[in-house]
Amino acid sequence: IQGFLTKFQFPSDATSTSQTYIQDLLSPRGDRTTLEAQKVQEYVTECMQHPLTLDSSGNPRGAHQQRYQEFMGVLCGYIVEKQREWQGEELPYDLVYNTVERHLMPKVKSAVLRHVAQADRDEVISRQCQAFSNVTLEQLRVKPELRSPELVPFIDSISSLRASYFSPNPTDKMYTIVAAAKALYDQLGVMGEMSIDGDSFLDLWIYVILKANVRDLATNLCFMVEYGNPQLANDEAGYYLTTLEAAVSFIEKLVPEQLNLPWIQEDFVVCERGHFSQLARLPGSCFQVVKEGVELQGYQVAIIQEWALNRAREIANLW
Numbered sequence: 001i002q003g004f005l006t007k008f009q010f011p012s013d014a015t016s017t018s019q020t021y022i023q024d025l026l027s028p029r030g031d032r033t034t035l036e037a038q039k040v041q042e043y044v045t046e047c048m049q050h051p052l053t054l055d056s057s058g059n060p061r062g063a064h065q066q067r068y069q070e071f072m073g074v075l076c077g078y079i080v081e082k083q084r085e086w087q088g089e090e091l092p093y094d095l096v097y098n099t100v101e102r103h104l105m106p107k108v109k110s111a112v113l114r115h116v117a118q119a120d121r122d123e124v125i126s127r128q129c130q131a132f133s134n135v136t137l138e139q140l141r142v143k144p145e146l147r148s149p150e151l152v153p154f155i156d157s158i159s160s161l162r163a164s165y166f167s168p169n170p171t172d173k174m175y176t177i178v179a180a181a182k183a184l185y186d187q188l189g190v191m192g193e194m195s196i197d198g199d200s201f202l203d204l205w206i207y208v209i210l211k212a213n214v215r216d217l218a219t220n221l222c223f224m225v226e227y228g229n230p231q232l233a234n235d236e237a238g239y240y241l242t243t244l245e246a247a248v249s250f251i252e253k254l255v256p257e258q259l260n261l262p263w264i265q266e267d268f269v270v271c272e273r274g275h276f277s278q279l280a281r282l283p284g285s286c287f288q289v290v291k292e293g294v295e296l297q298g299y300q301v302a303i304i305q306e307w308a309l310n311r312a313r314e315i316a317n318l319w
Helices: 002-007 017-026 035-049 065-087 093-116 119-131 155-166 170-190 198-212 217-227 236-252 273-280 305-309
Strands: none
Touching: 017 035, 017 065, 017 093, 035 065, 035 093, 065 093, 065 217, 093 170, 093 217, 119 198, 119 217, 119 236, 155 170, 155 198, 170 198, 170 217, 170 236, 198 236, 217 236
């Protein structure tokens, strides 16, 4: 798996000559017009007038993913072929696709999101991530040699995965997923683990996803799968996107019994009622208040002296 990332090339954010050329085709200056700009405008109009509809023959129109990918493939292929024939220059298809996507997607995104929105799954996944937010690598049965000694294990990977929500376009989101995987492998490299098998990676990936709790994760997954650059499907980005889908499916069905959780599953009595009531109200809390204000008889009162005398301790309502 590590070999994927050693070959993967992230797109540069620097505006190259080729990018400038493509941008000029899509947004010509002044009164000048181009066939590419005209076709983009026609497609945007189609998306606004016929969002997610089929024509009389059952063919997809507007922002439907099949129609979108068809339009992108034809336009990007035309730009590549045009530059090859006119200038003798071979433009990288991925560069063309990314540049066109960044120009087009903001114009049709509202229609696209109506198609990919999965609010119910988003809520389930978010609730699961909150419920298991305190899970440890040990509880996920990650191999001991792969457990990072960091205060927050794999924090760079978690941060990168969270950043995927803020990437506006599907292919950019896919590159952010790869960046999260790369950060995970970088930390493993620091630990002396240069390569791991697929099952071990999936265990770590599940941990990173639970901790990241990316907003609208199911919707963003659908956004990437259906509207991202299809040529990346068989590349590193496609692989890590597939493992992300697998990990999310696991998380959706995850129950405490599947993990090595040392949680108490039976009722128990506590005296710090205010403190534990507050904990029970937190999202994803493992505590649930069953009954309050019960007077217990036949018990001897006891306190922990060190706690009671410690003025720095926030909890003082021991009784």
